[in-house]
Amino acid sequence: MTQLTEAEMRGLKSVEARPPREQVGMVQAERPAQAAIEDAYRNVLAFVGEDPNREGLLRTPHRVAESMKFLTRGYDQEVETLLNGAIFHEDYDDMVIVKDIEFFSLCEHHLLPFFGKVHVGYIPNGKIVGLSKIPRLVDMFARRLQVQERLTTQIAEALEEALEPQGVAVVVEGLHLCMLMRGVQKQNASMITSHMMGAFRADRATRAEFMAFTQSGGNR
Numbered sequence: 704m705t706q707l708t709e710a711e712m713r714g715l716k717s718v719e720a721r722p723p724r725e726q727v728g729m730v731q732a733e734r735p736a737q738a739a740i741e742d743a744y745r746n747v748l749a750f751v752g753e754d755p756n757r758e759g760l761l762r763t764p765h766r767v768a769e770s771m772k773f774l775t776r777g778y779d780q781e782v783e784t785l786l787n788g789a790i791f792h793e794d795y796d797d798m799v800i801v802k803d804i805e806f807f808s809l810c811e812h813h814l815l816p817f818f819g820k821v822h823v824g825y826i827p828n829g830k831i832v833g834l835s836k837i838p839r840l841v842d843m844f845a846r847r848l849q850v851q852e853r854l855t856t857q858i859a860e861a862l863e864e865a866l867e868p869q870g871v872a873v874v875v876e877g878l879h880l881c882m883l884m885r886g887v888q889k890q891n892a893s894m895i896t897s898h899m900m901g902a903f904r905a906d907r908a909t910r911a912e913f914m915a916f917t918q919s920g921g922n923r
């Protein structure tokens with residue numbers, strides 16, 4: 704059974720998503736077989752002083768390889784496919800905000816997790832996107848090796864390309880285990896990045912309105 708989006712149920716006509724601009728970090732080369740990766744993780748276990756043949760570790764290389772595949776599954780997805788059929792013509796031109804979108808990613812410098820929340824806003828210019836697609840877009844970019852700055856920009860640019868809106872705003876708040884666990888920073892310092900385009904960049908009041916919405920507490 705196909706689930707209809709809200710817009711489809713209201714009889715809106717879907718338009719094709721535009722093809723994505725070249726995506727940073729997409730794997731072009733052939734990937735090694737999983738057996739080779741499991742061997743590599745056995746070496747890591749030995750490197751840290753463990754016995755890879757110890758009972759509790761026997762299947763660890765296999766689990767880690769599987770988990771790695773899952774945590775980086777965003778490499779197998781692309782914007783065009785993800786948004787296809789979910790962009791609709793609509794004369795709504797006020798701010799649309801989706802806030803507190805949870806994300807989990809891996810920093811590309813240490814392969815350690817960073818995670819937190821993403822807030823997305825846009826002002827349509829004739830096209831809107833099915834709301835559930837925005838968290839999926841966030842997830843697609845987060846499930847790749849990332850730096851928070853690029854994650855922020857990629858989400859904003861993907862929406863800009865697909866919707867050609869009056870403006871896009873993306874704010875990401877992240878906690879980085881590579882900072883917390885390695886003792887670089889003892890406090891629970893979160894990193895905040897933002898990328899503002901169009902009206903959000905040009906107009907201070909628009910930007911302020913968005914920031915006020917994202918910071919208002921209470922229920923999500």
Ligand SMILES: [Zn+2]
Pocket residue numbers: 810811812813814815879881882
């Ligand atoms: Zn890191």
